[in-house]
Amino acid sequence: MKRRFAGLILAVALVLVAVGAGVSYGAKKETTTLTMWSYDNQDPGLEPVLKQLSKEFEASHPGVKINLVFKDFNSLVGTVPRALASGNGPDVTEGNQGYQTDAQLVKAKLILPLTKYVAKYGWNKLYAPSTWGMFRWTPDGKSFGKGPVWGIAQTGQNVVVFYNKKKFKQAGLDPNKWPSSYAGFEAMLATLRAKLPSSDPVIEHGNKEGYGFIHMFGGIWGASTKPAAVRNWIYHVPGSRYDTPGTILALSRLQQWAKKGYFNDDYNAVGYDASAQLFAKGKGAIWIGGDWDSTIIKTGLGASNVGVMPVPPGPSGQWTSIGGLSGPWHISAKTKNPDLGAEWLNFVITSARAKSLMYGQQQIPADRSAKPPKGDAYLTQVSNAFTKVGNDDGLLLYTDWASPSMYTTLQNQFQLLLAGKTTPQNMAKAVQDDWTKFDKTLK
Amino acid sequence: MSSRQRRRRLRRAKAPGDPGDIGWLYVLPGLLFYGLFTLAPLLHTVYYSLFDWDGLTPKRWVGLANYSEAIRDHVLLRAFIHSAVLIAFYALIPVIIGLLLTAALTRTRIRGFRFFRTTLFLPQLIAGVVIAQAWVWVYDASGPLNRGLELFGLGSLVRPWLGDFSWALPSIGVIGTWVTFGLCMVLFVAGVQKIPLELYDAARVDGAGAFREFFAVTLPGLRNEILVAFVLTTINALRSFDVIYNTTAGGPGNTTIVPSMYMYQNAFLFNRVGYAAAIATILALVIFVLAAIVLRAGDRSEDR
Numbered sequence: 001m002k003r004r005f006a007g008l009i010l011a012v013a014l015v016l017v018a019v020g021a022g023v024s025y026g027a028k029k030e031t032t033t034l035t036m037w038s039y040d041n042q043d044p045g046l047e048p049v050l051k052q053l054s055k056e057f058e059a060s061h062p063g064v065k066i067n068l069v070f071k072d073f074n075s076l077v078g079t080v081p082r083a084l085a086s087g088n089g090p091d092v093t094e095g096n097q098g099y100q101t102d103a104q105l106v107k108a109k110l111i112l113p114l115t116k117y118v119a120k121y122g123w124n125k126l127y128a129p130s131t132w133g134m135f136r137w138t139p140d141g142k143s144f145g146k147g148p149v150w151g152i153a154q155t156g157q158n159v160v161v162f163y164n165k166k167k168f169k170q171a172g173l174d175p176n177k178w179p180s181s182y183a184g185f186e187a188m189l190a191t192l193r194a195k196l197p198s199s200d201p202v203i204e205h206g207n208k209e210g211y212g213f214i215h216m217f218g219g220i221w222g223a224s225t226k227p228a229a230v231r232n233w234i235y236h237v238p239g240s241r242y243d244t245p246g247t248i249l250a251l252s253r254l255q256q257w258a259k260k261g262y263f264n265d266d267y268n269a270v271g272y273d274a275s276a277q278l279f280a281k282g283k284g285a286i287w288i289g290g291d292w293d294s295t296i297i298k299t300g301l302g303a304s305n306v307g308v309m310p311v312p313p314g315p316s317g318q319w320t321s322i323g324g325l326s327g328p329w330h331i332s333a334k335t336k337n338p339d340l341g342a343e344w345l346n347f348v349i350t351s352a353r354a355k356s357l358m359y360g361q362q363q364i365p366a367d368r369s370a371k372p373p374k375g376d377a378y379l380t381q382v383s384n385a386f387t388k389v390g391n392d393d394g395l396l397l398y399t400d401w402a403s404p405s406m407y408t409t410l411q412n413q414f415q416l417l418l419a420g421k422t423t424p425q426n427m428a429k430a431v432q433d434d435w436t437k438f439d440k441t442l443k
Numbered sequence: 444m445s446s447r448q449r450r451r452r453l454r455r456a457k458a459p460g461d462p463g464d465i466g467w468l469y470v471l472p473g474l475l476f477y478g479l480f481t482l483a484p485l486l487h488t489v490y491y492s493l494f495d496w497d498g499l500t501p502k503r504w505v506g507l508a509n510y511s512e513a514i515r516d517h518v519l520l521r522a523f524i525h526s527a528v529l530i531a532f533y534a535l536i537p538v539i540i541g542l543l544l545t546a547a548l549t550r551t552r553i554r555g556f557r558f559f560r561t562t563l564f565l566p567q568l569i570a571g572v573v574i575a576q577a578w579v580w581v582y583d584a585s586g587p588l589n590r591g592l593e594l595f596g597l598g599s600l601v602r603p604w605l606g607d608f609s610w611a612l613p614s615i616g617v618i619g620t621w622v623t624f625g626l627c628m629v630l631f632v633a634g635v636q637k638i639p640l641e642l643y644d645a646a647r648v649d650g651a652g653a654f655r656e657f658f659a660v661t662l663p664g665l666r667n668e669i670l671v672a673f674v675l676t677t678i679n680a681l682r683s684f685d686v687i688y689n690t691t692a693g694g695p696g697n698t699t700i701v702p703s704m705y706m707y708q709n710a711f712l713f714n715r716v717g718y719a720a721a722i723a724t725i726l727a728l729v730i731f732v733l734a735a736i737v738l739r740a741g742d743r744s745e746d747r
Contacts, residue, residue, distance in 0.1 A: 077712075078711040078712065079711075081498065081499055082498065082499075085499055100712065100713075100714065104497060104499060104714055107497075107499070107500055108497075108499035108500050110499070208606065210692075210694060265603070266584035266602075266603035266606060267603075267606070268603060268605075268606030268607070268694070268695045269582075269583070269584050269603030269604070269605055269606030269607075270584065270603075270606075404712065404713045404714045404715075405708075405712070405713040407712070408708055408712060408713070411694065412694065412695075412696045412697050413696075415694060415695040415696040416696040419608055419695070419696065421608065421696065
């Protein structure tokens with residue numbers, strides 16, 4: 001009985017506290033709070049940049065409070081549509097390019113088209129015209145790559161090869177000579193496997209979250225497929241296919257890497273960023289992954305011991321990689337302060353201060369006019385790798401944008417492929433089936 | 444049957460002091476909550492399962508199309524097969540371990556028994572997310588389990604448990620066993636205390652050994668507790684989501700996908716709320732039928 005009373009008292013106390021909080025909140029009416037959701041929660045990475053810039057934004061805008069909320073990618077993408085629909089969601093949030101998230105947000109009228117702000121702030125100069133495709137949707141959310149602009153991004157993202165120069169020397173390779181063709185790259189991997197102790201992987205990899213192989217596949221894929229064909233497939237241009245001879249060849253090449261013992265055998269249990277950390281501690285000769293993790297690697301191995309290059313091109317000579325721009329920032333259709341939200345976006349994306357903070361975190365600003373600080377050789381390498389692919393129009397974007405279930409399909413299929421439990425042909429068919437099934441709903 | 448009916452009819456004819464329908468008033472608050480928070484959402488889910496709906500934009504009526512798709516869905520079938528495997532780990536093994544522990548405890552007095560009982564029950568009180576995180580660490584490629592194996596010269600068994608195609612599901616099963624056997628044990632130990640000591644005395648006078656005593660006295664005496672344990676743990680197994688979401692998320696390559704995980708993927712990742720609702724309805728039906736079967740089996744053995 002006593003316990004029950006204690007519970008009752010606690011409940012009453014809680015209600016009182018809640019009511020009290022409500023009252024005091026209501027009293028401070030003059031502050032405007034903007035809530036921003038982001039999954040760029042890597043540190044080193046964009047998290048400290050956003051935090052610092054928001055502090056400065058608050059300082060220059062008295063009475064404005066920026067409430068930054070960081071979540072991991074999967075939980076943000078899983079909750080943001082319903083949070084926005086409820087009316088209590090964020091004012092400004094990251095979404096994700098593609099049919100799983102952005103198409104939904106556009107179709108359900110949960111976010112605003114940014115046309116007005118693109119004109120006001122001159123954002124159209126930020127990226128190459130073809131790059132804008134990933135932010136364009138027709139208002140029904142069905143056609144990707146055309147229609148108004150609904151999002152804007154902060155940084156460039158490029159999946160590249162980071163290599164440990166000491167290990168290259170150990171294997172008798174010249175660390176300053178990067179192969180110029182895909183065939184040369186394969187030969188280089190074979191040499192590394194032959195010369196390094198078998199306990200050390202050639203490629204340290206982390207696929208625990210399931211996107212590791214989706215990313216790694218990019219460079220291999222681009223060596224036997226046209227980048228434009230890949231992008232058309234993602235945008236659902238009629239007649240596009242995944243199960244082409246070029247893709248199947250690339251899939252079998254990746255599968256061979258596993259068969260030849262290039263990877264650490266626990267790759268499915270190691271996280272993406274965790275594998276970058278292991279590589280930074282000296283495990284493996286190369287790490288293939290996002291350039292947003294470049295600081296982790298630099299911190300561990302030292303700038304002068306790391307090389308950064310894209311996977312070399314196939315017969316076409318066109319440099320390619322999986323990548324694009326970072327998560328698209330959107331303005332909620334239900335926010336009371338859309339203009340203020342746009343002003344914040346403009347500040348964290350285009351200001352000189354923002355760019356210098358981004359470079360300080362080894363992040364490449366998406367703004368193509370940004371130049372890396374002189375004298376930073378490591379950062380110049382990272383930046384050059386992005387430019388190299390950009391100049392060849394070789395960014396493949398992210399494959400999982402192609403349908404709401406594509407991320408899960410690719411995640412499963414790559415795990416099966418690498419474990420030798422499916423063939424490249426069957427995987428290509430399974431992925432194409434997912435695409436076709438979704439494509440029918442767009443008609 | 445007829446005598447029972449007559450009794451009911453007699454009760455209807457209000458005797459002096461009979462509370463009559465006032466009983467409903469007592470259960471009304473509970474009933475209200477049950478209706479509001481259990482029945483209404485359940486019916487809502489069934490309703491949604493008849494639509495093609497992304498959760499945001501207007502729904503489109505499709506009748507039973509979601510169900511006919513579910514029946515032919517290979518992934519869903521696999522998910523249910525995995526659930527069946529998990530039932531062995533969540534229900535069968537914990538009940539057996541619980542019974543063995545109980546049998547041992549009834550024969551001998553153990554010092555610090557209360558301490559052990561509390562410790563073994565503890566996993567029941569910890570949130571699934573925390574349990575999952577702890578086990579992710581245990582199973583880690585360089586975690587305590589693999590280190591331990593190496594220490595005992597079993598280096599060949601070392602593997603990334605949760606990332607291994609054949610071992611991921613059993614590894615999750617072991618987590619389930621660890622969580623539920625304490626519950627079973629506590630239920631059984633409490634049940635044993637209800638069994639009259641005379642029965643044990645009689646068994647011993649008749650010359651029964653530990654084995655005989657267990658099967659002749661303890662096991663029949665615990666029938667109800669075993670039933671409750673089976674129902675609870677089976678439901679646990681079928682509903683399990685938090686541990687899987689936080690350890691493997693269904694991977695590698697769908698080897699640990701279960702109906703609840705697949706339902707989550709459809710509702711929150713694939714934007715197919717209608718189909719997810721159909722999966723939820725099927726899962727609820729399966730749980731309902733299994734629970735009914737277990738309870739029925741118990742009833743029948745009681746009649747004997």
